[in-house]
Amino acid sequence: MNFSNLSCALEYRNYYLRLFMKKIFDKYFDNQYFSNIFAYKDKRKIFSRINNDKLMIGAITGDIIGSVYEFNNIKTKDFPLFSKDSTYTDDTIMTIAVADWLLHGGDLAKVMQHYGRKYPNPMGGYGGRFSMWLHEKNPKPYNSWGNGAAMRVSPVGWYFDTLEKTMEVAKETAMVTHNHEEGIKGAQAVAAAIFLARKSYWPDDFADYDDDRKKRERIKKFIEETFGYDLNRTCDEIRPTYGFDESCQGTVPEAIIAFLESKDYEDAVRLAVSLGGDSDTLACITGGIAQAYYLYKFPLDIWKKVYSLLDKDLQNIYMEFHRARFEWFVHPRWWEPHDVRLIEGSKEEKERLERT
Structure with a gap:
C-alpha cells in the first residue's frame, strides 16, 4: 500500500x-x-x-487585546481589537517563561525570575507580592490564590499527550508561587480545558466529530465535576455585576464560560474582555482555550499583528516551542x-x- x-x-x-x-x-x-x-x-x-496554526498564540493574543482594558473596563463586545497602546503584559512574559522551562528544563522559579528581571516594567506591572518574589535570592511559594497561576499555564495544556501529565505539570507550575488550593486548582483547570479543547479535534467517537454542542459539553462537564466551578451562568448574567477580581476562583470560571459561549476565537476574546474585571488575564485564559478548540481557524491577520508586538527574544522562544513540540x-x-x-x-x- x-x-x-x-x-x-x-x-x-x-x-x-x-x-x-x-x-x-x-x-x-x-x-x-x-x-x-x-x-x-x-x-x-x-x-x-x-x-494559521501557531500554538500558544491564543493566550498571548488575549493578553495583548485585553491589555488596554485592564484598568479601563468596557462592558461590550464592540471595541477595537488593537490600539496604539496594545502590548503584552506580565501574562505573556510568564507564559513564555513556562514555555522556556518546558523546552529547556531547569528550576522553574529561576526561569521565571530571569524573565521577570529581564522585563521589569510590563504594562500594568507585576502583582505586589509576585514582584517581591521575583527578586528574592531563595524564592519560596507564598500561598497565593491569585490568577497568576492560571494566566501562565497555557503551554502546559499544549505540551503533553495525556490529561494526567498535563494536570501534574500544571500543579508544578503553580506551586512555585501559588501553593494555595485555589491557585493550584485554577492552573489545573485552565491546562485541562486547553488539553481537552485541542483533543476534541480528534475525538475517540467520530460520530460526534461535527457535534459542537457535545464537544463543549464534555469540556464543561469535566471542569465542573473535577474542580467544582459553576459554569452554568452566561456572560450576560455575569457582566452587570462583575468587577476586578485577581483570584483564580473569581477569574477562571468566568474565562471558561466566555469560551463555552463563543462562536469563534475572536468572539471568545471579545466576550472575555466585555465582562470587565482583570481584562487581560480573562482574555489570556479564554484565548488559550479558544485557540485550542478552534485550532486551524485562528485569524491570520491577528496572528501577524500579535507576533509583531513581541520582541525578538519572546518571538524566539515562542517559535521554538511551536516547532519543537507540535x-x-x-x-x-x-x-x-x-x-x-x-x-x-x-x-x-x-x-x-x-x-x-
Missing part, C-alpha cells in the same frame, strides 16, 4: 476522507500519531496552514519537494520516524 499517495490524497477539510485515513492508519500502524498525518500539494495551503514538517525523499507532511506527536516518536 502506497501510504504517501494516500496522504497526498487527503484534503484537510474533508471529514470523510479524514475519517477513512484515520481508520486505515490505525489499522495498519496501531499508532495515534499516524492518524494525524496531513499532506498538501498546494503551496498556498501549506503556508496558510503554517501561519509542527514537524518533513520532506520525504520519495515525495515531490512541495509535498509536506505534518505529524503531531512526541519528540521520541518524531525521532523514531526520522530514522525510518
Whole structure:
C-alpha cells in the first residue's frame, strides 16, 4: 500500500476522507500519531496552514487585546481589537517563561525570575507580592490564590499527550508561587480545558466529530465535576455585576464560560474582555482555550499583528516551542519537494520516524 499517495490524497477539510485515513492508519500502524498525518500539494495551503496554526498564540493574543482594558473596563463586545497602546503584559512574559522551562528544563522559579528581571516594567506591572518574589535570592511559594497561576499555564495544556501529565505539570507550575488550593486548582483547570479543547479535534467517537454542542459539553462537564466551578451562568448574567477580581476562583470560571459561549476565537476574546474585571488575564485564559478548540481557524491577520508586538527574544522562544513540540514538517525523499507532511506527536516518536 502506497501510504504517501494516500496522504497526498487527503484534503484537510474533508471529514470523510479524514475519517477513512484515520481508520486505515490505525489499522495498519496501531499508532495515534499516524492518524494525524496531513499532506498538501498546494503551496498556498501549506503556508496558510503554517501561519494559521501557531500554538500558544491564543493566550498571548488575549493578553495583548485585553491589555488596554485592564484598568479601563468596557462592558461590550464592540471595541477595537488593537490600539496604539496594545502590548503584552506580565501574562505573556510568564507564559513564555513556562514555555522556556518546558523546552529547556531547569528550576522553574529561576526561569521565571530571569524573565521577570529581564522585563521589569510590563504594562500594568507585576502583582505586589509576585514582584517581591521575583527578586528574592531563595524564592519560596507564598500561598497565593491569585490568577497568576492560571494566566501562565497555557503551554502546559499544549505540551503533553495525556490529561494526567498535563494536570501534574500544571500543579508544578503553580506551586512555585501559588501553593494555595485555589491557585493550584485554577492552573489545573485552565491546562485541562486547553488539553481537552485541542483533543476534541480528534475525538475517540467520530460520530460526534461535527457535534459542537457535545464537544463543549464534555469540556464543561469535566471542569465542573473535577474542580467544582459553576459554569452554568452566561456572560450576560455575569457582566452587570462583575468587577476586578485577581483570584483564580473569581477569574477562571468566568474565562471558561466566555469560551463555552463563543462562536469563534475572536468572539471568545471579545466576550472575555466585555465582562470587565482583570481584562487581560480573562482574555489570556479564554484565548488559550479558544485557540485550542478552534485550532486551524485562528485569524491570520491577528496572528501577524500579535507576533509583531513581541520582541525578538519572546518571538524566539515562542517559535521554538511551536516547532519543537507540535509542527514537524518533513520532506520525504520519495515525495515531490512541495509535498509536506505534518505529524503531531512526541519528540521520541518524531525521532523514531526520522530514522525510518
